[in-house]
Amino acid sequence: MSPHAVVFDAYGTLFDVLSVVARADVTIPGDLQTLSTLWRQKQLEYTWLRSLMECYEDFWGVTDAALRAALTQLKIGASEAQLHALMQAYLSPPAFPDARPALEALRNSRRAILSNGSPAMLASAVRRNGMESCFVEVISVDKVKTYKPSPRVYALGTEALDLPAPEILFVSSNSWDVAGAKAFGYQVCWCNRSKAEMEPLGYAPDFVVSGLDQIPRLLHAG
Amino acid sequence: MSPHAVVFDAYGTLFDVLSVVARADVTIPGDLQTLSTLWRQKQLEYTWLRSLMECYEDFWGVTDAALRAALTQLKIGASEAQLHALMQAYLSPPAFPDARPALEALRNSRRAILSNGSPAMLASAVRRNGMESCFVEVISVDKVKTYKPSPRVYALGTEALDLPAPEILFVSSNSWDVAGAKAFGYQVCWCNRSKAEMEPLGYAPDFVVSGLDQIPRLLHAG
Numbered sequence: 001m002s003p004h005a006v007v008f009d010a011y012g013t014l015f016d017v018l019s020v021v022a023r024a025d026v027t028i029p030g031d032l033q034t035l036s037t038l039w040r041q042k043q044l045e046y047t048w049l050r051s052l053m054e055c056y057e058d059f060w061g062v063t064d065a066a067l068r069a070a071l072t073q074l075k076i077g078a079s080e081a082q083l084h085a086l087m088q089a090y091l092s093p094p095a096f097p098d099a100r101p102a103l104e105a106l107r108n109s110r111r112a113i114l115s116n117g118s119p120a121m122l123a124s125a126v127r128r129n130g131m132e133s134c135f136v137e138v139i140s141v142d143k144v145k146t147y148k149p150s151p152r153v154y155a156l157g158t159e160a161l162d163l164p165a166p167e168i169l170f171v172s173s174n175s176w177d178v179a180g181a182k183a184f185g186y187q188v189c190w191c192n193r194s195k196a197e198m199e200p201l202g203y204a205p206d207f208v209v210s211g212l213d214q215i216p217r218l219l220h221a222g
Numbered sequence: 223m224s225p226h227a228v229v230f231d232a233y234g235t236l237f238d239v240l241s242v243v244a245r246a247d248v249t250i251p252g253d254l255q256t257l258s259t260l261w262r263q264k265q266l267e268y269t270w271l272r273s274l275m276e277c278y279e280d281f282w283g284v285t286d287a288a289l290r291a292a293l294t295q296l297k298i299g300a301s302e303a304q305l306h307a308l309m310q311a312y313l314s315p316p317a318f319p320d321a322r323p324a325l326e327a328l329r330n331s332r333r334a335i336l337s338n339g340s341p342a343m344l345a346s347a348v349r350r351n352g353m354e355s356c357f358v359e360v361i362s363v364d365k366v367k368t369y370k371p372s373p374r375v376y377a378l379g380t381e382a383l384d385l386p387a388p389e390i391l392f393v394s395s396n397s398w399d400v401a402g403a404k405a406f407g408y409q410v411c412w413c414n415r416s417k418a419e420m421e422p423l424g425y426a427p428d429f430v431v432s433g434l435d436q437i438p439r440l441l442h443a444g
Contacts, residue, residue, distance in 0.1 A: 046423065048270040049398050053371045053405050055424055065422040072419050149275045176271050183275050197294050200287040201268065202277055 002219065003187055005136075006106055007157045009172035010115035012040075013191055013212075015093035015125050024089035030076040038074065042066035047116055047147035056145040058118040063090055091121060092128035096193075102212035103134045109219070112137040114157045114170070116147050137161065149180020157186075171215065179203040189215060224441065225409055227358075228328055229379045231394035232337035234262075235413055235434075237315035237347055246311035252298040260296065264288035269338055269369035278367040280340040285312060313343060314350035318415075324434035325356045331441070334359040336379045336392070338369050359383065371402020379408075393437065401425040411437060 011017045021036045028035075043066035050056055057065075064087055071078050078086075103111060112135055115122055119140045126132055137160045144152045158165050165185035172178050173191045179201035182188045190198070190205035191212055198204065207218055233239045243258045250257075265288035272278055279287075286309055293300050300308075325333060334357050337344055341362045348354055359382045366374045380387050387407035394400050395413045401423035404410045412420070412427035413434055420426060429440055 042421075045267075045270075045398075046421070048267075048274060049371060049401070049421070049423055051274055052270060052369070053402050053423065054373060055405055057424065069419065069422055147274070149271060151276060176267075179271070180275050183277055197291065199264075199268070199271070200291055201271055201275065202279065 003109070003169035004163050004167045005110040005112060005161045006169045006171060006215070006219075007112045007114050007161070007186070009170075009174060009177055010113050010117055010122060010125065011093070013171060013173040014095055014099045014113070014131075015129070016096050017090075017093055020089045020093055021086065023094065024086045026082045026085035028076060028078050028082055030074055035070055035074060035076065038070040039063075039067050042069050051147045051150060054146075056147075058142055059116050059140075060087075060118045060121055063087065091124040093125055095129045095131070096212065098211040098213040099129075100131075102215050103131065105213070105216035106219070107134075110136050110161060112139060112157065112161060114139045114153070116141050118142055148177055149183070151180075151184050154181055154184035154186065169215075169219070171212070175199045176201060178205045182206075189218065191215075225331070225391035226385050226389045227332035227334060227383045228391045228393060228437070228441075229334045229336050229383070229408070231392075231396060231399055232335050232339055232344060232347065233315070235393060235395040236317055236321045236335070236353075237351070238318050239312075239315055242311045242315055243308065245316065246308045248304045248307040250298060250300050250304055252296055257292055257296060257298060260292040261285075261289050264291050273369045273372060276368075278369075280364055281338050281362075282309075282340045282343055285309065313346040315347055317351045317353070318434065320433040320435040321351075322353075324437050325353065327435070327438035328441070329356075332358050332383060334361060334379065334383060336361045336375070338363050340364055370399055371405070373402075373406050376403055376406035376408065391437075391441070393434070397421045398423060400427045404428075411440065413437075 008014050017040055018036045021032045043063050046062045046066055067086055117140055119142055122138050122140055139156050139160050141147050141153045146152055168186050169189055170181040170186035171189045175198045178188050178190045182203035188205045189207040191209055193210060230236050239262055240258045243254045265285050268284045268288055289308060339362055341364055344360050344362055361378050361382050363369050363375045368374055390408050391411055392403040392408035393411045393413060397420045400410050400412045404425035410427045411429040413431055415432055
């Protein structure tokens with residue numbers, strides 16, 4: 001395969017969102033693993049529900065609402081200062097260890113991000129990880145005020161790169177995002193680090209890897 | 223309040239979907255409570271994702287895919303015959319005990335169902351519960367090939383009843399459905415049997431009850 005550009009999902013793919021709670025400079029009682037998982041699940045649910053309701057709120061607002069709902073559901077008491085610390089941690093999510101080697105090996109390809117994140121959140125995550133020079137475009141769904149997996153979002157990638165979808169390799173760790181990108185027409189690589197099953201949404205990825213650092217080899221094999 | 227019609231959600235509101243696994247005539251290993259919950263969660267996720275992807279599959283297909291994915295995730299082995307038995311149980315979900323008293327007390331109001339269910343699934347659930355005479359309309363999202371909480375779905379209720387949304391009381395136990403109906407403009411009653419928290423989607427119900435049998439009193443109080 002020889003795509004003319006590689007577009008990455010951000011949260012869960014380049015950046016490890018499940019480690020945000022553990023890394024936040026805050027001590028709260030309760031099962032932090034369960035909190036991380038529920039926070040993420042509610043965050044995604046609210047993006048899907050608000051998109052369908054046609055009541056967009058940006059990813060910062062959705063993430064804040066999801067955190068509060070997760071804490072309430074788990075009966076974990078947290079002060080506004082603790083909430084603030086958890087949200088701030090979302091501005092500097094750590095990159096997965098395989099992200100930088102992959103991006104460097106792909107430096108001769110046009111690389112971009114296409115993410116649910118708000119422009120400010122994405123700019124912060126990229127800057128805190130020292131990845132400013134890695135991407136020709138950092139694209140937020142905020143431009144179309146809806147979320148993945150709407151085709152209106154995936155169209156932002158083809159527009160920004162001025163390429164047809166089949167000439168772009170889209171990379172995501174979220175299998176529903178993989179399905180959405182494939183339905184839109186991208187070549188799609190699923191980075192399945194956790195050995196999960198593909199969600200049965202009618203679309204399969206073109207490639208499956210267990211780490212981003214396997215992608216350069218895919219490209220050169222084609 | 224004096225609405226001119228009452229529109230009910232079906233699954234989770236009139237009919238108890240979480241009891242489907244326990245009532246199915248099938249013996250499978252594993253935690254059936256967890257299976258019920260995960261089956262329902264995946265069923266809803268797939269409706270939201272397929273709606274956003276603009277890749278509609280009807281509720282029977284989505285429910286079947288969700289069951290298979292839940293079984294796989296929980297590593298529960300099930301034969302095709304057992305899968306069939308579980309799916310068949312979805313055709314006769316038991317009504318909640320408060321459903322019939324509420325429908326009877328409301329017999330002087332126009333009553334309808336507006337549901338994600340396919341037409342065949344809804345007809346079966348209504349018939350098996352002997353509720354054929356209760357509803358002037360049983361409306362499926364299938365007509366618009368998308369799912370709740372899309373406003374295109376809620377518009378089916380106002381069209382079928384030929385009434386403006388604020389003159390209709392919409393009743394649901396699913397708080398995201400409550401938010402969607404309220405965003406569309408209905409008067410909305412949340413039947414919160416499980417003392418859950420409202421999902422923070424920017425909309426609150428007009429009324430909250432802990433059982434459907436409290437609704438007639440609401441109407442007469444207005």
